[in-house]
Amino acid sequence: MKREGRRRPYGVITRGTTNPNRLRRVDNWIVATCGDLLRDATDPLVVDLGYGASPVTAVELRARLAASVRPDVRLVGLEIDPERVAAAEPAADPPGLTFARGGFELAGLRPVLVRALNVLRQYDESAVPGAWQTITAALGPGGMLVEGTCDELGRLGGWLLIDADGPRSLTLAARLATLTTPAELAERLPKALIHRNVPGERVHDLIRALDDAWRAAAGYAPYGPRQRWLHAVQSLKDAGWPLLDRPARWRLGELTVPWSVVAPA
Numbered sequence: 001m002k003r004e005g006r007r008r009p010y011g012v013i014t015r016g017t018t019n020p021n022r023l024r025r026v027d028n029w030i031v032a033t034c035g036d037l038l039r040d041a042t043d044p045l046v047v048d049l050g051y052g053a054s055p056v057t058a059v060e061l062r063a064r065l066a067a068s069v070r071p072d073v074r075l076v077g078l079e080i081d082p083e084r085v086a087a088a089e090p091a092a093d094p095p096g097l098t099f100a101r102g103g104f105e106l107a108g109l110r111p112v113l114v115r116a117l118n119v120l121r122q123y124d125e126s127a128v129p130g131a132w133q134t135i136t137a138a139l140g141p142g143g144m145l146v147e148g149t150c151d152e153l154g155r156l157g158g159w160l161l162i163d164a165d166g167p168r169s170l171t172l173a174a175r176l177a178t179l180t181t182p183a184e185l186a187e188r189l190p191k192a193l194i195h196r197n198v199p200g201e202r203v204h205d206l207i208r209a210l211d212d213a214w215r216a217a218a219g220y221a222p223y224g225p226r227q228r229w230l231h232a233v234q235s236l237k238d239a240g241w242p243l244l245d246r247p248a249r250w251r252l253g254e255l256t257v258p259w260s261v262v263a264p265a
């Protein structure tokens, strides 16, 4: 078995910005979408890759999965910065929550699920495919990677569900009470898409269609932003966009599409 420290972690130290509750939207989605994967796993091992200057979002993910999916979940927070590993140590609660040094190679662990939020954002776009490949090659059988970006407070976010064959879906998520227009989501697309919000790219077509639908649904604004979002997303579906999720998720300010709908040209 490979042990942590045997080889140099793959990746580079980047800014450690994080915030309590910043990742609640993606965690909520993980519980709903990846819950069965974890329930069925012989070893319910999850890695939070690149937890940042404070381990707070790793602590939160473990608590959410333990409460909503299975109490014996084991979460390992991996950081490439050894000082951040040392700083996280007081928050450890073994065996359910531990911290270690590691990079995209996952320090020899074989988790069923990896969350990597706001990690690739600071890399070059060209580094993304290699990072995905290294992470997914290290996953346990049937394992999944959730990789994406959000704003400082977690009001806007975008993430990909990725397996060994590549990305499967893109989810956009917004706090509807503070959303001015869905075009704001473009700033928080995952690294693989953030530079592709330009004419001729499919993700640009999606954001523009959502923005147009939001404007067209302005008549529902007096009933609240949730009603407006529900109608906007329904009209995308009616126009033939192949949405993967249902109104129960739309109500939360989400929208999920297959990767093929947004993959770079």
Ligand SMILES: C[S@@+](CC[C@H](N)C(=O)[O-])C[C@H]1O[C@@H](n2cnc3c(N)ncnc32)[C@H](O)[C@@H]1O
Pocket (backbone or CB within 6 Å): 010, 011, 012, 013, 014, 015, 016, 017, 018, 019, 022, 023, 049, 050, 051, 052, 053, 057, 078, 079, 080, 081, 084, 102, 103, 104, 116, 117, 118, 119
């Ligand atoms: C902006 S923080 C994100 C913190 C947290 N995930 C969040 O979303 O709030 C990014 C962290 O990822 C770490 N990081 C960057 N590349 C990494 C890699 N290849 N493996 C592990 N950690 C990495 C950085 O050192 C930094 O602490």
